Amino acid sequence: EDGQIDNQRGALVVLEGLDRSGKTSQCNGLLSFLEGLGFSVESWRFPDRKTGVGEMISSYLANKSQLDDRAIHLLFSANRWEKRSLMESKLKSGTTLIVDRYSYSGVAFSSAKGLDIDWCKAPEIGLLAPDLVLYLDIPPEKAADRGGYGVEKYEQLEFQQKVSQHYQILRDDTWQIIDACLPMEDVEKQVRELVLDCVTACRNGKPLSQ
Ligand code: DGP
Ligand code: NA
Ligand code: NA
Numbered sequence: 001e002d003g004q005i006d007n008q009r010g011a012l013v014v015l016e017g018l019d020r021s022g023k024t025s026q027c028n029g030l031l032s033f034l035e036g037l038g039f040s041v042e043s044w045r046f047p048d049r050k051t052g053v054g055e056m057i058s059s060y061l062a063n064k065s066q067l068d069d070r071a072i073h074l075l076f077s078a079n080r081w082e083k084r085s086l087m088e089s090k091l092k093s094g095t096t097l098i099v100d101r102y103s104y105s106g107v108a109f110s111s112a113k114g115l116d117i118d119w120c121k122a123p124e125i126g127l128l129a130p131d132l133v134l135y136l137d138i139p140p141e142k143a144a145d146r147g148g149y150g151v152e153k154y155e156q157l158e159f160q161q162k163v164s165q166h167y168q169i170l171r172d173d174t175w176q177i178i179d180a181c182l183p184m185e186d187v188e189k190q191v192r193e194l195v196l197d198c199v200t201a202c203r204n205g206k207p208l209s210q
Contacts, residue, residue, distance in 0.1 A: 010040065010096035011202040012087070012128055013195055016104045016167070017136035018160050020143040021180045026136065026191050027100045033192055034096060039199060042090065045100035046080055053079045061152045070119075073110040077123035080106070087128055091208060096199055103127055104170055109154060112162035117169070129209045132198040134191060135171060136180035140164050 013030070015023040027043050034041040049058040053075055059065045060072050067075070080103065090097060103124040111117045140160040149155030154163070171177070176194050178187055202208075 008094050008203040009208060010091045010094050011131045011195075011199045012091055012097050012099065012208070013132045013134070013198060014099045014102040014104070014130040015134050015136065016101060016108075016175075017180060018138060018140060018143045018164055018167075019149060019155050020146045021136040021138045022184065022187065023100050023136055025184065026134075026187065027098050029188050030098045030191060030195055034098075034195070034199070037196075039096055040094050041096040041098065043098045043100070044083070044087075046083075046102055046105065047076060048079055048083060051079065051082055053082060061154070063151075063153055069110065069113050069115060073106065073115065073120060074123060076106050076110075077103075080124070080127055084127055088208075091128070096202075098195075099130070102130060104133065104167070107170055108163050108166040111169075112159065112166045117166075126210055131202055131206065131208075132194060133175045134194060135167065135175050135177050136187070137177050138180040142181055 015027055017023050024045075027045070031041055031043040047057045047061075048054045056065070056067075057072070057075055057079060060067050060075075087097060103121075106124055107117065107120045110120045140157055140163075143160060144157045149157075154160070178190050180187060
């Protein structure tokens, strides 16, 4: 029925993990998988480097500009805030969003620098809550072995080890932890099942929350 379809909302699915954990490949795979099933779906990522704020973040990550740790933290957060209303309208109109990094990256990466964790969480309050968080779990040493890091600011083993510890502090029972060291097809299979369940629950009326 048309009326019912209007009310079916999309799911907010977030993938988190260290750099080189395989998030981006899984996001791409999920997009084509869900499209193939006929769902309305988009793949997003944070930071979104295309906005004005995103360009500042990108320049910081490329070591082309220096910024105070708290200033860059707030820019990453602002980059999520500037997409919030679009995110909400997409979800309400029935589009599922597969998001590569979200607030958890914000808190894990900044608290790994030594910033107070509650201070890091504060600017994230009021953003939309994910319906599903998939954490691609990989030891930092293994991630570093995977074809190596790029040249961006955070792509160093010692820092990624700290980020990993801070993700462990953040993670709760609602996260789905996926062993990212398994063969890619096995990771993909688990990810697909979890996401399909989540998308179904959201279509069946699970409320969107902040
Ligand atoms: P990516 O485009 O996913 O490779 O992300 C770029 C880098 O920025 C990566 O090392 C993770 C880090 N990052 C992503 N989101 C945040 C955030 O909100 N805060 C901080 N401090 N770092 C972030
Ligand atoms: Na990166
Ligand atoms: Na990435």
